[in-house]
Amino acid sequence: MDRKEFLYLVGTGVAAITIGACLGGCKKTTTSPSAPTVNFSLNLADPANSALGTNGGYVYSQGVIVARTLSGAYIAVSQACTHQGVTVVYQGGSNGFYCSAHGSTFASSGAVTGGPASSNLKSYTTTLSGSTLHISG
Ligand code: FES
Structure with missing residues (x-):
């Protein structure tokens, strides 16, 4: 084996190890925490729950973030970001949800509008009766 063959074999080995490590370590780490079924x-x-008395306010309960939009409607989605499970916040100005961990954004329906999250937040039905807000789904 001459020097050129030796260097070729070493280089090929290093490339194989690097690619293998990257394939294992560089794959997307998106997880989808299971959203709760609630009632x-x-x-x-x-x-x-006083935050829900103000447009743009929100509270967390039973794994769900319940928000009051700037137009006064009540919306509810699962609170765990579908990327890595960090709790999202409601942003009235954009009428959507935001995860500060890595910047994922979601529409008021829970649909992903910006990654790295690739799955939607679960959306729940809200029904207002007097001063009681029912959340289910
Ligand atoms: S946990 Fe990564 S964007 Fe939410």
Whole structure:
């Protein structure tokens, strides 16, 4: 084996190891935490839910973020970002949800509008009856 053959074999080996490591370590780390199935009510007169008395406010309950849009509608989606499970916040100005961990954004329906998340947040049905807001789905 001459020097050129030796260097070729070493180079090929290093490339194979590097590619193998990258394939294992560079794959997308997107996870989709399972969104809860819920059926509960929030008393809007309860001080714990006072944020929902203001347009743009939101609260968390049972794995769900419940928000009041700037137009006064109630919306609810799963609170765990579908990228790596960090809790999202509601942003009234854009009427959507934002994950500060890596910047994923979601529409008010929970649909992904910006990655790295690739799965939608689960959307829940909200029904207002008097001062009771029911969330299910
Ligand atoms: S956990 Fe990564 S964007 Fe939300």
